Amino acid sequence: MSTAISSAPIDPAAIPQRTLYTGAKMPAVGLGTFGSDHVSAEAIAQAVRDAAAIGYRHFDCASVYGNEAQIGAAFSDILQSGIKREELWVTSKLWNDKHGEDDVIASCKQSLHDLHLDYLDLYLVHWPFPNFHPPHCDVTSRSPDAKPYIHENYMRTWRKMEELVNMGLVRHIGTSNMTIPKLKLLLRDARIKPAVNEMELHPHFQQPQLFQYVVENGIQPIGYCPIGSPGRPERDRTPEDTSPTEDPVILEIARRHGIHPAAVCIKWAVQRGQTPIPFSVNHYRDNLACLLNDPLSTEEMQQIAAIDRNCRLIKGQVFLWKDGQTWEALWDLNGEITPA
Numbered sequence: 001m002s003t004a005i006s007s008a009p010i011d012p013a014a015i016p017q018r019t020l021y022t023g024a025k026m027p028a029v030g031l032g033t034f035g036s037d038h039v040s041a042e043a044i045a046q047a048v049r050d051a052a053a054i055g056y057r058h059f060d061c062a063s064v065y066g067n068e069a070q071i072g073a074a075f076s077d078i079l080q081s082g083i084k085r086e087e088l089w090v091t092s093k094l095w096n097d098k099h100g101e102d103d104v105i106a107s108c109k110q111s112l113h114d115l116h117l118d119y120l121d122l123y124l125v126h127w128p129f130p131n132f133h134p135p136h137c138d139v140t141s142r143s144p145d146a147k148p149y150i151h152e153n154y155m156r157t158w159r160k161m162e163e164l165v166n167m168g169l170v171r172h173i174g175t176s177n178m179t180i181p182k183l184k185l186l187l188r189d190a191r192i193k194p195a196v197n198e199m200e201l202h203p204h205f206q207q208p209q210l211f212q213y214v215v216e217n218g219i220q221p222i223g224y225c226p227i228g229s230p231g232r233p234e235r236d237r238t239p240e241d242t243s244p245t246e247d248p249v250i251l252e253i254a255r256r257h258g259i260h261p262a263a264v265c266i267k268w269a270v271q272r273g274q275t276p277i278p279f280s281v282n283h284y285r286d287n288l289a290c291l292l293n294d295p296l297s298t299e300e301m302q303q304i305a306a307i308d309r310n311c312r313l314i315k316g317q318v319f320l321w322k323d324g325q326t327w328e329a330l331w332d333l334n335g336e337i338t339p340a
């Protein structure tokens, strides 16, 4: 309950920042806003208000989370409280059923309207697949018109993303749920290159090659599910999944520092160089406060590097386009884009 959270503010200037290739600064931790179907839009909007009051400046939103209108009301309150727009970093994302050339700009404008903003700091293509599936559907659900990744189509969507930058509606554009072969094509063809790639990153899924690839190409990695998404819906769970916050190495480091295992995951993420965006309506202050002191040692960072289990939690099964495929087809595991 939010009443249990200390309201003592944290100076946003004390939170590390990432410098994007444009020179813009992005706070190195953000608040996720996807309530995994069990936290109401109002409760999340209230967490956004309270989190801004205690020092958060970075918020990860998306149209598909179904709560941008409520979060927009929170942003109005935050701006009225005296926090300036330029102090905030707001991300939103284009959903999969809006990749069409006529839909991208309209969809961004709708998010801006809902969020009560006149520009976004960052707009992402949420998934590289244009496949609609209804909210809350089961992992076995498939769209009858599902398509594989088709680079020419993605570039048509990307051109509209670039237009949003030129129109001044969006400061940066970026990708999410991409792979190295897809990013290679995009970097070859983009006029405005992605400033970030949002990707699943936690101690049990460290994606070292993709992480290195984006960093080497001047793209900031934003890490989703940084705690291992303990509250994710049943439909996103499989028996093979593991939990970083139950890992003995994380538990031991947490015990040594006197913090929750979740805070170890956040400290590790920020020290490694990604920008975690933990969702929280109850512990969000801890996820900022843990960055203020007592960093993980080099040895602890190495111990965490060694517990990677290559355990992807968000597998994306609903985006599969052919019968008989398994989720691995979405992630180009053999280094080439999975053929149609």
Ligand SMILES: NC(=O)c1ccc[n+]([C@@H]2O[C@H](COP(=O)([O-])OP(=O)(O)OC[C@H]3O[C@@H](n4cnc5c(N)ncnc54)[C@H](OP(=O)(O)O)[C@@H]3O)[C@@H](O)[C@H]2O)c1
Binding pocket: 031, 032, 033, 034, 035, 036, 060, 061, 126, 176, 177, 198, 199, 223, 224, 225, 226, 227, 228, 229, 230, 231, 232, 260, 262, 263, 277, 278, 279, 280, 281, 282, 283, 284, 286, 287, 314
């Ligand atoms: N781009 C994409 O495709 C994509 C995909 C998935 C997620 N995301 C973004 O990433 C965000 C985070 O992912 P996620 O929500 O799945 O997982 P997550 O941030 O790994 O986990 C959130 C869960 O951890 C708990 N938690 C957070 N901080 C804690 C702490 N210090 N101590 C104990 N428990 C703590 C939260 O509980 P309380 O609420 O009780 O604090 C919540 O149940 C999403 O909200 C969304 O913005 C993006």
